[in-house]
Each structure stands twice: as C-alpha cells, then as structure tokens.
Amino acid sequence: MPLFLAFGNLNFETIFSVVSSPSFKSIAGFTVKQSLLSTLLAMIVGFPAAVHYARSSGRLSSLLGITTYIPFFFPSISMAIGFLSVYGRNGIFNNFLSSLGFERVKILYSLGAVLLGHVFYNAPIVILVLGNALRKLPSDVLESSKIDGSGRIMRLLRVELPLVTPAIINSALLIFTYCFTSFAVVLILGGAQFATLEVSIYMNFRLLAAPQNAVVLAVVQFIFIMLFGLLISASEKSATFEQGEQYKEKNRFTAIYSWTFLLFEWLPILGALLSSFYDWTRGEFIFSRISKLFGEKLVLIGAGLTNTLINSLTLSALAALVTVTIAFLLSWQARKTIKGSKQLRIISLIALSVTPSILAVSYLTVFGGFPVPILMLLLYIVISLPVVLNYISGQVIGAELNFLEAAQIDGASKIERLRYMIIPFFRSTIIYAATVVFAISMGEFGGSLILGSKDFPTFAVAIYRLNGSRYLLEARFLSSALGIIIISVVSVSRWFAQKPERSIRNTG
Numbered sequence: 001m002p003l004f005l006a007f008g009n010l011n012f013e014t015i016f017s018v019v020s021s022p023s024f025k026s027i028a029g030f031t032v033k034q035s036l037l038s039t040l041l042a043m044i045v046g047f048p049a050a051v052h053y054a055r056s057s058g059r060l061s062s063l064l065g066i067t068t069y070i071p072f073f074f075p076s077i078s079m080a081i082g083f084l085s086v087y088g089r090n091g092i093f094n095n096f097l098s099s100l101g102f103e104r105v106k107i108l109y110s111l112g113a114v115l116l117g118h119v120f121y122n123a124p125i126v127i128l129v130l131g132n133a134l135r136k137l138p139s140d141v142l143e144s145s146k147i148d149g150s151g152r153i154m155r156l157l158r159v160e161l162p163l164v165t166p167a168i169i170n171s172a173l174l175i176f177t178y179c180f181t182s183f184a185v186v187l188i189l190g191g192a193q194f195a196t197l198e199v200s201i202y203m204n205f206r207l208l209a210a211p212q213n214a215v216v217l218a219v220v221q222f223i224f225i226m227l228f229g230l231l232i233s234a235s236e237k238s239a240t241f242e243q244g245e246q247y248k249e250k251n252r253f254t255a256i257y258s259w260t261f262l263l264f265e266w267l268p269i270l271g272a273l274l275s276s277f278y279d280w281t282r283g284e285f286i287f288s289r290i291s292k293l294f295g296e297k298l299v300l301i302g303a304g305l306t307n308t309l310i311n312s313l314t315l316s317a318l319a320a321l322v323t324v325t326i327a328f329l330l331s332w333q334a335r336k337t338i339k340g341s342k343q344l345r346i347i348s349l350i351a352l353s354v355t356p357s358i359l360a361v362s363y364l365t366v367f368g369g370f371p372v373p374i375l376m377l378l379l380y381i382v383i384s385l386p387v388v389l390n391y392i393s394g395q396v397i398g399a400e401l402n403f404l405e406a407a408q409i410d411g412a413s414k415i416e417r418l419r420y421m422i423i424p425f426f427r428s429t430i431i432y433a434a435t436v437v438f439a440i441s442m443g444e445f446g447g448s449l450i451l452g453s454k455d456f457p458t459f460a461v462a463i464y465r466l467n468g469s470r471y472l473l474e475a476r477f478l479s480s481a482l483g484i485i486i487i488s489v490v491s492v493s494r495w496f497a498q499k500p501e502r503s504i505r506n507t508g
Contacts, residue, residue, distance in 0.1 A: 002367065006361070006366050018212075034186075038176075041118075042119045048253070048258070067262065078480060078482055079483070082483070084467070086272065114189055121185065123261070177229070180197075181355045183199060187199050198355060226353045269487075312442055319441045320434040323380070323384050324388060324430055327389045334393060354382060356379060356447025359378075364451065383440065439490050444458070463475050
C-alpha cells in the first residue's frame with residue numbers, strides 16, 4: 001500500500017523520463033547481467049557440495065547443513081566487512097600471497113568482487129534446496145539403477161537430476177532473486193560504479209536528493225520480483241515418488257571438494273573475527289578501544305554506540321513478538337479453510353517482493369511524519385514475515401490437535417486451551433520463529449540505512465559508518481561479533497526447535 005500510494009503521487013512525465021533514461025537502462029541491464037552470472041556461478045560452486053550432503057552423513061554433512069544458515073541469518077554488513085578483511089589489499093589472502101613472493105592482486109571494488117560475494121552468500125542455497133531434494137530420493141530406485149549397471153555420473157544425470165528438476169529450478173530462481181535485490185554486497189564490495197536497482201534506490205533517495213526517481217525504481221523492482229516469485233511458485237511441484245531413506249554412497253572427490261567449499265564459506269567469517277581483535281601494526285589488542293567506543297557519543301554515528309545497540313535489541317525483540325503473533329494467527333486461521341495455504345502463499349509472496357529499500361523509501365514518502373522507530377518496526381515485521389510464516393504454517397497446519405476438541409468437551413475455555421495446550425504444544429516452534437525474526441532484524445542493513453541514517457541509526461548502520469572512517473578494526477570486530485552471535489543463537493534455537501514437542505497429558 002505505501003509503495004503504490006507513493007507511486008500514485010508521481011506524474012507520467014517523471015515516470016517516463018526515469019524509465020527511458022540511459023542511466024536506467026544501464027543500471028537495469030547490469031542488475032540482470034550480474035544476477036545471471038552470480039546465479040550460474042553459485043549453482044556450479046554449490047552443486048558438488050549439495051551432492052555430498054545428499055549422499056553422506058556425519059561431521060562433514062552436518063557442517064554443510066550449518067553453512068545453509070549463512071544466506072538467511074548471517075548479516076550482510078558482517079559478510080561484506082569480512083570480505084574486506086580477507087580479500088582487501090592488506091587482507092589475509094593478499095598477505096598470504098605476499099609471503100609466498102607473489103604480487104598482491106586487486107579483488108575488491110570490481111565486478112569480480114560482486115560475483116564472489118554473491119557466490120559466497122548464495123551457494124549454500126543449492127545445498128539447502130537441491131541437496132535436501134536429492135537426499136529424499138528413494139534409495140530402492142537408486143539401488144536398482146546401480147544394479148542395472150549405471151555408474152555414478154550416469155545415474156546422477158539420467159535418474160537423480162530429472163527427479164529433482166523442480167528443486168533445481170527453484171534454487172536457481174531463488175538465488176537470482178537474492179542477487180537481483182542485493183544491497184550490501186554491491187554497495188560495499190563493488191562501489192557506486194556497479195550500482196544495481198536496489199543500490200540506485202538508496203542513492204537517488206539519500207545521496208542524489210531525487211526521491212521521485214527512487215520511487216519509480218522501487219516499483220519497477222517490485223514488479224520484477226513479483227514475476228520471479230510467481231516463477232518460483234510455479235516450479236514448486238510436488239514430487240512424483242515416495243520419499244525413502246537416505247541413499248548413502250562414499251565419494252572422495254565430493255568430500256574433498258566439500259571441505260574446500262567450507263573453507264571458502266567460513267574463511268571470511270572466522271578470518272574477519274581473528275583479525276579484528278588484534279592490531280597487527282601496533283602489536284596490541286583493541287579491546288580497550290572497543291570499550292571506549294561504548295562509553296562516548298560518536299559524531300560519526302550520531303548517537304552513542306551503547307544506545308544504538310540497545311535500540312537495535314529493543315526493536316528486534318518487539319519485531320519478533322509482533323511478527324510471530326501475526327504469523328501464528330494467520331496460520332491458525334488458515335488450517336480451518338481449504339484455501340488457507342494458498343492465501344498464506346499470496347501473503348508471503350507479496351511480503352517477499354517488497355525489499356527493505358523499497359519499504360524504507362515508501363514509508364518515508366507516504367508516512368514521513370511518523371516516528372522513525374515505528375517505521376523501522378514495521379519494516380522488520382514485513383521483511384521477516386515470509387520466512388516465519390512459511391515455517392509456522394508448516395508446523396501448525398499439519399499438526400494433530402485432537403486433544404483440543406476433547407478439552408473443549410471437558411469445559412476448557414479458549415483462554416485455557418491457548419495457555420495450557422496450544423502455546424506449550426508449539427513452544428519450540430514459537431521460540432525458533434522468534435529467534436529468526438530477531439536475527440533478521442538485528443542484521444538488516446539496507447532499509448535501516450535509509451530510514452534511520454540520521455535520527456535513529458541501528459547497530460548495523462553504526463558498523464557501516466565505523467568502517468567508512470578510521471575505526472576499521474573496531475568495525476571489523478563489531479561486525480564479526482554480531483554475525484557469530486546471530487549464527488550461534490539461531491543454531492541453538494534450531495537445535496531446541498528440533499526436539500520433540502511435549503505431549504499434552506491429563507493432570508489433576
């Protein structure tokens with residue numbers, strides 16, 4: 001609604017001038033180009049690891065599973081700064097080359113850096129979507145093809161991949177959408193010369209003082225994402241086979257490749273953390289500098305770092321509470337109707353199509369007089385709703401809840417059934433969903449940069465500003481700490497959510 005209200009205030013001449021301008025054609029063309037290249041590379045890089053994940057179990061397979069958290073929960077600002085610390089001019093990678101006698105190479109602020117960042121961020125999606133689809137293939141079908149004499153490669157090409165074609169299409173479209181709407185990767189690793197539509201929305205609104213152009217670009221991008229979302233929905237067809245036990249098969253090549261893949265994925269995270277608490281130039285730890293930052297108001301940020309962190313924690317916690325409540329109520333209502341799942345899908349698709357930058361520009365254009373914290377809370381709710389809604393609806397709609405009918409017959413009121421039965425039964429689901437919203441909100445960067453860049457900077461925005469100043473090590477430390485904390489919290493919550501739900505039993 002805010003997006004189209006903002007778009008409705010524009011005249012046709014403004015819309016036509018933006019869409020027909022050479023700069024728009026150049027930006028739109030580059031957005032599509034880098035998205036296609038990033039998707040292709042991410043699919044290629046993630047495919048062998050997905051095959052190993054599907055055909056093995058154990059420590060390596062578990063580590064690959066944990067890596068799938070990166071695209072959804074690892075903050076984009078932490079990822080970008082991690083790349084700066086590893087692949088920068090004086091980063092770990094170039095220092096290693098220099099120690100071997102090779103010249104330092106320029107990786108950042110180029111198209112290659114953008115592609116590298118997108119592959120890092122999106123290759124785990126191939127493991128999540130395609131790897132899980134391959135893992136669910138019935139083992140008897142694969143055993144039969146093996147007995148009939150087909151080798152590994154032939155079986156993969158002629159039997160396995162045709163059965164999981166929807167998963168291949170789905171993962172490719174999903175990666176393309178994420179690369180198309182990428183913000184932090186392009187802004188920090190590529191720079192203004194490699195601006196995409198998402199970055200151009202921010203630049204027109206905040207840097208070029210052209211809010212009308214930003215609104216036009218936002219609507220164009222919204223339409224693009226909606227179309228891709230419909231393609232993803234069309235590709236999600238149900239499997240035509242009975243899911244069976246995991247078919248396991250040792251493969252040395254995919255095992256070695258998967259260890260290399262893990263090194264590529266975790267090096268920017270761990271490398272940034274290890275190189276952020278110690279100043280190698282001065283030969284001293286920087287903990288005193290970090291504590292000093294929390295004790296003073298920084299003109300660069302516009303607020304004290306302590307207050308900034310408290311504001312981010314408070315907003316993220318409120319967003320978690322409100323979003324989980326909305327998602328649970330929608331899912332609970334949907335289980336009572338035949339069309340409930342389709343309605344939830346439409347809601348999720350609309351919310352997914354509105355990126356943080358689009359939301360921020362729309363809110364400031366239509367609701368500019370509202371307090372910034374309220375607008376940021378709304379933004380966090382909308383951007384995290386699709387993930388949480390899909391997860392909660394999957395748990396609620398398929399749950400066996402016959403005991404509620406028995407409790408109603410025994411005289412239990414709605415409040416009593418909610419308090420003593422429904423909430424305890426879905427406790428793990430609720431806790432994990434709330435953690436997901438909290439993680440997404442704490443790491444959100446693009447919309448927060450547009451909304452609260454002046455009056456209400458978030459912790460992620462503060463890290464970005466510190467990185468753009470002389471506080472390089474401090475920004476690196478805070479961004480790494482933020483990323484590790486979020487990944488750890490989500491992992492623990494995920495483990496808790498996978499525990500069997502408590503059964504409802506009679507008491508005195």
